Structure formats: structure tokens, C-alpha cells
Amino acid sequence: MEVVFGRADAAETALETPDRAVLREAMARFVDATRMKALAVNYEGRFDEAAAGLREAARRLEELAGDDPEIKAHAVKPLQEVQEVSQQMAALERKRRSKAASYGSSGKDFVGRSKRQP
Numbered sequence: 001m002e003v004v005f006g007r008a009d010a011a012e013t014a015l016e017t018p019d020r021a022v023l024r025e026a027m028a029r030f031v032d033a034t035r036m037k038a039l040a041v042n043y044e045g046r047f048d049e050a051a052a053g054l055r056e057a058a059r060r061l062e063e064l065a066g067d068d069p070e071i072k073a074h075a076v077k078p079l080q081e082v083q084e085v086s087q088q089m090a091a092l093e094r095k096r097r098s099k100a101a102s103y104g105s106s107g108k109d110f111v112g113r114s115k116r117q118p
Contacts, residue, residue: 020068027061027074034078035101039094042085050085054078 034057041050061075 023064023068024070024074027064027071030061031057031074031077032101035081036098038078038081038085039089039098039101042089043094045088047086047088051082054082054085 034053038050038053041047041053055078058075058078061071061078065071065075
């Protein structure tokens with residue numbers, strides 16, 4: 001038996017309907033990765049850059065959300081943290097948020113268990 005893989009062109013790819021479950025998970029991980037980066041930039045004292053990164057992430061998520069309410073909810077999350085990362089954050093609070101974002105971006109819950117369903 002021989003298996004041959006072909007490459008789909010952009011027109012074929014555009015016709016496919018995206019898997020919403022995959023998009024939702026990707027967006028959740030994107031939000032967590034963006035939060036981790038904003039917290040790292042906040043740690044370095046670049047508060048305006050941290051806030052701008054969160055605003056840009058929210059804008060991109062809103063574009064990708066379409067009519068999916070769950071993805072739209074993810075788009076709001078970065079905006080909720082703009083005020084906090086725009087100023088000096090307490091070290092323990094920054095560490096707590098960074099750890100939570102790290103677990104989320106790797107597909108785990110806050111105690112480190114996989115979020116995948118068996």
C-alpha cells in the first residue's frame with residue numbers, strides 16, 4: 001500500500017469550514033500565551049508595551065471570532081487585564097498570574113492536570 005500526500009491550494013483551504021472546537025482551544029491558548037508575554041514585559045517595566053500587546057491580541061481575537069460567542073468571550077479577557085499590566089504589579093500577583101497563564105497555554109489546569117477529556 002502506498003500513501004501519497006498532496007498539498008491543498010489556498011482556494012481549497014478557504015472552502016473548508018473550520019473546526020470550532022479546535023479554534024476555541026487555540027484561542028484560549030493564544031490568550032494565555034499573550035498574558036504570559038504581557039506579564040514578562042510588565043516585569044521589565046515596559047508597561048505601555050504590555051498593555052499594547054493585550055489590546056492587539058484582543059483585536060486579533062475579535063477578528064477571528066466571527067459569530068462564535070465562546071471565542072468572542074476569549075477576546076474580552078485580554079482587555080480586562082490592560083489596566084493591571086499598565087502599572088507596576090506586585091511580584092507575587094504577577095507570579096500567580098504567570099503560572100496560571102503558563103498552565104493554560106500548555107493545556108493543563110492550575111494544578112497541572114491535563115484538560116483533555118479521555
